[in-house]
Amino acid sequence: MHAGLLTALGILFLAVMLFPIYWMVNASLQPSGNTLTAGFFPTNPSFDGYATAVSQQGKNLVTSLLVSTGTVLLTLAIAAPASYALAQFKFRWINAALLVILIAQMIPGIVIANALYAAYNDLGLLNSIPGLILADSTHSVPFAILILRAFMIGIPPSLVEAARVDGAGLIRAFLSIVIPISRNSLITAGLFSFLFSWSDFLFALTLTTTQAVRPVTLGIYQYLGSEISNWSAVMATAVLSSLPAIVLLLIAQKYIAAGATGGAVK
């Protein structure tokens, strides 16, 4: 088949798959109201929806940003050293540990939420950013370990040995040699940790009970819960919540693709 025809077909398939996302943007630019009479193009774009979204959900967007950033930091702090150990140290229990990580990734979130609600209630971690960061890290820690280990397994031990000969301790050698050369995989693991946490809905739903700390995913859910009175505001919030994924897919495509295909499960 002619290459140009294949490209045209590819664009058509992509257009069908991404139509809902186009529709979300289109609907967000309609004048506010409780109906969805939008035409196929926003001929008279209105930013009322965005104004409402920012005033009602601005604080929640900031909460999501704080929680997601915290999740990235915590996830990398936990996963990077563990990945290095699983990739390079000779411990007898490494295969068992990898099995645990694989199984952990399959545990339904509602199981974790059930137990954490009770524990958080006792510890005063409900409605708190640290509580959400810890819970959201369950989405990302196993994944990050698998991604980082897949890279670190290929680091020649001689690199670290050279530093050790020069008198560096194991931890110093890790920080000054392993971390810098793992930069790309750390970025990939960090990006996905951010997106997982940003997308989290389950822990936002179960581990917050007041308006005080409320990720934007829950803000959207509350719009959906009642009779929807202002579609353009809902859709504008949806667009704003999609920005991290859209921007990262466009500017960090290399890292996203690496995560999508490389997080090796062995």
Next chain:
Amino acid sequence: MPNMQRINRESTPPVSAPRNTLSARPRFSRENVTKALFVVPAAVFTVLFFGYPVVKNITMSLQDYTTKTFFTGEAPWVGIKNYATIFGSNLFTPALLNTALFTLGSIAGQFVIGLALATFFKRRFPLSNFLRSMLLLPWLLPLIVGSATWRSILDQDSGILNRSLEGLGVIHDPIPWLTSPAVALSAVILVNIWVGIPFNVTIIYGGLQDIPEELYEAAALDGATGWKAFRNITWPNLRPVVSVVLVLGVVYTLKVLDIILGLTNGGPANATQTLAVRSYQESFINFQFGSGAAYSNVLILISLIFAIIYLRANRRAVDE
């Protein structure tokens, strides 16, 4: 959601021989203690945030654990009463059936479309890589965003889907996608298929890339191209990846909650109740944490069966 679990069929480079030249080191040498420190944070996190919840769900399911518990601290042991309650509930069988239909329908749709798109994108053409990576977008968005968007598309009166179908003359009366018990489950499956396609394309595409080109060249000499080549070369070589993608899909679809809660909240008339939704609603709507935990243990048990299948399939995929 088809969260991210990726497979990598490339074999890992062998870890080089231990650099430890002093073979007679004591077990608790400073070196070994330092090494252990590398895994301590991950081990503690795993115990607290994966191990503890699993154990806690088992004990909770054997207790009368309700809102009262949070005030009095008392959760009397009730044996298997919670299990008797949920198995006896008239919502259990429908939820189990819906879970099966939701999982089967989603996986079948995602896989068939994913396989078709992966096969399509395997051919090289201008922009093929760019278009394929843009295809990831529905999967990277928060699921609740997908739910909100599809709520607007599927809206009975003013949604674009009904308006388009009516405009084209396909239907005369608007279809109540999310408000009729007869079609709501299908609509929810449709949305979940949309969410899962990128994951399937990515993994299957990776599997297709690993099939040596020479096989196709040799087959072409024998006159096997197109459908014949697919049946005799692509499919047999893809089998291990297929089993992994299907089993992982099942494990991830079983626990889907965001999409159903965002689209229908388990309704209308419980038409989209699944085990995961039941567990959530028992615990966080009815505050019957014991029953909620019992539901999630049923869910864990089913996931575990598929996890074991997955591990076996994955081992085969790596071996081959």
